[in-house]
Amino acid sequence: MFELTMPKMGESVAEATITQWLKNEGDAIAIDESILTIATDKVDSDIPSPVAGILTKKLFNENDVIKVDQVIGLIETGGTGSSPKPATAAVTAKAEADKPAAVPQAVELRAEAPVAAAAAPSPSQPVAQSSPSEAKSSATRFYSPLVRSMASQEAVSQAELDAILGSGQDGRVTKQDLLAYIAQRASGVQSMNSAPAAVAAAQSSAGSASMASMGFKAPAPTIFPGDEIREMDRMRRLIADHMVMSKHVSPHVTSFVEADVTLIVQWRERVKSAYEKREGERLTFTPIFMEAVVKAIKDFPNINVSVDGNNIVYHKPINLGMATALPSGNLIVPVIKNADRLSLSGMTKAVNEMANLARTNSLKPDDVQGGTYTVTNVGSFGNILGTPIINQPQAAIMALGAIRKMPAVIETPEGDVIAIRHKMFLSHSYDHRVVDGALGGMFVRRVADYLEQWDPNREI
Numbered sequence: 001m002f003e004l005t006m007p008k009m010g011e012s013v014a015e016a017t018i019t020q021w022l023k024n025e026g027d028a029i030a031i032d033e034s035i036l037t038i039a040t041d042k043v044d045s046d047i048p049s050p051v052a053g054i055l056t057k058k059l060f061n062e063n064d065v066i067k068v069d070q071v072i073g074l075i076e077t078g079g080t081g082s083s084p085k086p087a088t089a090a091v092t093a094k095a096e097a098d099k100p101a102a103v104p105q106a107v108e109l110r111a112e113a114p115v116a117a118a119a120a121p122s123p124s125q126p127v128a129q130s131s132p133s134e135a136k137s138s139a140t141r142f143y144s145p146l147v148r149s150m151a152s153q154e155a156v157s158q159a160e161l162d163a164i165l166g167s168g169q170d171g172r173v174t175k176q177d178l179l180a181y182i183a184q185r186a187s188g189v190q191s192m193n194s195a196p197a198a199v200a201a202a203q204s205s206a207g208s209a210s211m212a213s214m215g216f217k218a219p220a221p222t223i224f225p226g227d228e229i230r231e232m233d234r235m236r237r238l239i240a241d242h243m244v245m246s247k248h249v250s251p252h253v254t255s256f257v258e259a260d261v262t263l264i265v266q267w268r269e270r271v272k273s274a275y276e277k278r279e280g281e282r283l284t285f286t287p288i289f290m291e292a293v294v295k296a297i298k299d300f301p302n303i304n305v306s307v308d309g310n311n312i313v314y315h316k317p318i319n320l321g322m323a324t325a326l327p328s329g330n331l332i333v334p335v336i337k338n339a340d341r342l343s344l345s346g347m348t349k350a351v352n353e354m355a356n357l358a359r360t361n362s363l364k365p366d367d368v369q370g371g372t373y374t375v376t377n378v379g380s381f382g383n384i385l386g387t388p389i390i391n392q393p394q395a396a397i398m399a400l401g402a403i404r405k406m407p408a409v410i411e412t413p414e415g416d417v418i419a420i421r422h423k424m425f426l427s428h429s430y431d432h433r434v435v436d437g438a439l440g441g442m443f444v445r446r447v448a449d450y451l452e453q454w455d456p457n458r459e460i
Contacts, residue, residue, distance in 0.1 A: 002051045004035065004073040006066045014144070015067045016040045019234065023055050029075060036073075038066070039234055040365045043332065053077040147173055152308060153249055153392065154182050235330040246392045250307075250431040254387045255441045257426045259448035261403060264288055265422040267456050275460055279345065283460070286322065286377060287347040289400055292450040293375055294318055294340050300443045304372050305434055306393040312434055321371035321391055322351065324358040325380075333391055334363055335371040344460050378427075379403065385425035395434050398444065401425035 006016065016038040023035050034046035035055065057074040066072050143151075143161065151161050156178070164181050166173035223229070232240065264285070272283040297304050297318050306313040318340040321333040334354035336342070342350060357363045373394055378386035379402035386399040401424045408421040428444035 001056070002053060002075040002077050003071045004047075004049065004075055006038070006068050006070045006072055007047065008068050014142075015065050016045075018060055018062050018064050018066060018072070019044060020062060021058060022046070025055055025058055027055050029053055029055055043363045043365055043368055044235070044361065045364065046361075047072075049075060051075055051077050142172060144172075146175060147178055149393070150175065150178055153245065154178075155309065156182065233328070233330075235326070235328065235332075239330060242392065243389050246389050249392060250390050250395075251433060252387075252390065252429050253432045253435075253437060253440060254427055254429045255437070255444050256385060256428075257444045257448045258423055259426055259451045260408065260421050260423055261285075261451050261454075262422040263454040263456050264451060265403065267454060267458065271460060275345075279349075281345075281348055281352055283348055284351070285403070286375075286400075287344060287351045289377075289447075289451070290320055290322070290336070290339065290351065290375060291344055291347055292447050293320065293373065293398060295450050296443055296446040297373060298340065299446055300439060302439060303396050303430070303435065303443050305395045306372070307395065307431065307434055308393070315372040317372065319370050319372045321368075321374035321394075322354060323374060323376035323388075323391075324355055326358060327361065332358055332363065332368060333371060333374055334358055334367045335369065337370060373397070375400065379424065385427050387427060388429050390429055390431055396428065396430040396440070396443075398447070399427040399429070401427065 320339040374391040430440040
């Protein structure tokens with residue numbers, strides 16, 4: 001009997017939610033065949049079987065939260081489908097005991113509602129309650145990366161976090177618990193779910209001016225005859241949650257620059273076929289633009305920052321996120337780590353690899369974490385420019401518009417002439433708390449300069 005365990009999905013992933021069992025008990029399974037789908041707060045992943053056999057026992061149900069290395073199913077490798085051996089009975093019993101009593105813990109990895117739109121819980125919504133004496137120490141209590149990130153963004157102190165009695169397994173604070181607490185704090189209602197001393201201290205500090213104090217309830221739409229109502233899928237909920245949070249956390253400012261990329265268009269047209277034959281990789285415009293962004297970040301390192309309360313984190317690595325469309329139509333942002341260490345050919349390979357992983361739903365949680373700056377190509381949809389939303393906790397993001405042939409005035413020694421040039425708009429959105437207009441404007445201008453000063457004789 002083989003024990004199927006939850007594999008390690010990345011350094012920062014300790015648990016995941018089972019979203020779907022792809023096999024039923026009694027089904028035959030081939031080696032590397034997917035058995036179930038799991039979800040973290042970033043990506044969905046299939047869990048393949050390392051052995052061939054018959055699935056004899058599912059130890060967890062859909063929507064249950066499982067930890068890394070936890071046994072989640074039993075596979076009879078003999079192919080007889082016999083009942084679990086006595087040695088595995090204890091595993092089954094332990095798994096049953098480890099199951100959460102209810103689904104709420106799974107909320108920690110599922111975006112149930114936009115953070116800023118969280119209202120005080122209705123009477124029918126259970127809210128975990130505790131007194132200050134029941135607060136748990138952070139030294140002995142586990143908080144998921146999602147909960148810690150939300151707490152930081154909403155200026156919830158560690159003392160407040162420790163004072164919340166969680167509804168998750170082993171009293172863990174879930175996203176739902178934290179949203180309820182933030183809503184109560186914003187409304188000024190003192191509940192039993194928080195320590196009065198911790199709340200008073202947080203409210204008296206400058207860092208407690210949370211965006212949750214601007215909370216609102218979205219008006220309900222009018223439903224007309226023939227309208228169809230579809231529930232958001234998990235990924236769309238996460239995107240909605242993240243976008244609303246970002247607009248409330250960061251005061252967005254966007255600067256625009258038009259760049260003449262004629263030299264790049266002509267150079268790429270000349271070298272792309274030979275490069276693809278030699279390297280087996282398509283040479284798109286994206287890695288060229290990403291390289292220019294990296295160079296500009298080196299010139300203006302104060303763009304490569306994050307905000308942590310009243311602190312600014314100046315990142316040493318340049319980890320570029322690239323917004324990518326999924327087959328479902330949703331967007332995800334895989335990250336090219338240490339992009340400043342890559343040659344143009346290396347950047348091309350990294351861009352193509354991440355794009356392919358996204359298209360085949362093969363991204364791992366670590367592939368979409370750790371970004372310090374993001375680039376999104378709105379030109380791929382035919383848009384000439386856009387005003388992108390910052391990918392928190394980063395401080396800036398750039399949108400690349402479509403490349404178009406445009407008439408332009410060219411200065412020559414003989415005088416000005418009008419010529420057809422390839423032009424595009426660059427849109428740079430940045431967090432005005434830490435990036436002023438001068439820095440944000442100079443940065444996007446520098447990216448355009450690098451593109452316009454392209455060496456037409458460059459080798460790749």
